[in-house]
Amino acid sequence: xxxxxxxxxxxxxxxxxxxxxxxxxxxxxxxxxxxxxxxxxxxxxxxxxxxxxxxxxxxxxxxxxxxxxxxxxxxxxxxxxxxxxxxxxxxxxxxxxxxxxxxxxxxxxxxxxxxx
Amino acid sequence: xxxxxxxxxxxxxxxxxxxxxxxxxxxxxxxxxxxxxxxxxxxxxxxxxxxxxxxxxxxxxxxxxxxxxxxxxxxxxxxxxxxxxxxxxxxxxxxxxxxxxxxxxxxx
Numbered sequence: 001x002x003x004x005x006x007x008x009x010x011x012x013x014x015x016x017x018x019x020x021x022x023x024x025x026x027x028x029x030x031x032x033x034x035x036x037x038x039x040x041x042x043x044x045x046x047x048x049x050x051x052x053x054x055x056x057x058x059x060x061x062x063x064x065x066x067x068x069x070x071x072x073x074x075x076x077x078x079x080x081x082x083x084x085x086x087x088x089x090x091x092x093x094x095x096x097x098x099x100x101x102x103x104x105x106x107x108x109x110x111x112x113x114x115x116x
Numbered sequence: 117x118x119x120x121x122x123x124x125x126x127x128x129x130x131x132x133x134x135x136x137x138x139x140x141x142x143x144x145x146x147x148x149x150x151x152x153x154x155x156x157x158x159x160x161x162x163x164x165x166x167x168x169x170x171x172x173x174x175x176x177x178x179x180x181x182x183x184x185x186x187x188x189x190x191x192x193x194x195x196x197x198x199x200x201x202x203x204x205x206x207x208x209x210x211x212x213x214x215x216x217x218x219x220x221x222x223x224x
Contacts, residue, residue, distance in 0.1 A: 043216045
């Protein structure tokens with residue numbers, strides 16, 4: 001079946017550095033990709049929605065200059081956390097879907113980011 | 117904004133028991149998803165519902181659009197069913213709004 005590959009699965013970085021997270025759809029064209037964040041013991045929260053070839057749409061309260069999203073192809077979206085701070089430490093997960101409204105959602109396995 | 121409420125938040129049951137997890141939402145939707153999140157964080161999509169009922173193995177999901185309510189049932193529960201089950205609504209061109217999840221533990 002369709003698979004979404006997210007990489008890396010975990011990363012530790014120093015405060016002030018940038019981290020890039022990749023989300024790839026392996027056997028389908030991901031017209032739309034979503035990026036979510038989950039703090040411990042809290043719900044997943046949508047950060048942004050990206051459509052291939054367009055600028056991402058960010059949810060209220062999510063800094064677009066800090067969380068850079070690129071969806072340059074139908075199989076790859078990246079999330080870059082710039083100038084990371086300890087409060088950015090979280091679990092980041094992507095999901096992807098095809099063009100049709102009833103296309104199933106497929107999730108990556110997530111990335112656990114720890115900023116020291 | 118849609119509000120998604122799940123109950124119970126935590127559930128511990130014995131192997132073999134019939135499990136029900138409930139989900140209510142506040143605004144009409146195009147689809148409702150039931151997701152399973154494993155301890156490592158990975159998420160698996162179990163069902164996407166827009167009406168009626170779906171069954172996959174020992175899992176059954178129902179939705180009542182008029183009442184804005186959905187249930188996830190697990191028959192003959194097994195310890196490997198232990199996970200966090202999350203209800204999420206929306207989809208299409210928009211992202212999902214998630215419930216807080218139900219932490220299920222099935223004891224042998």
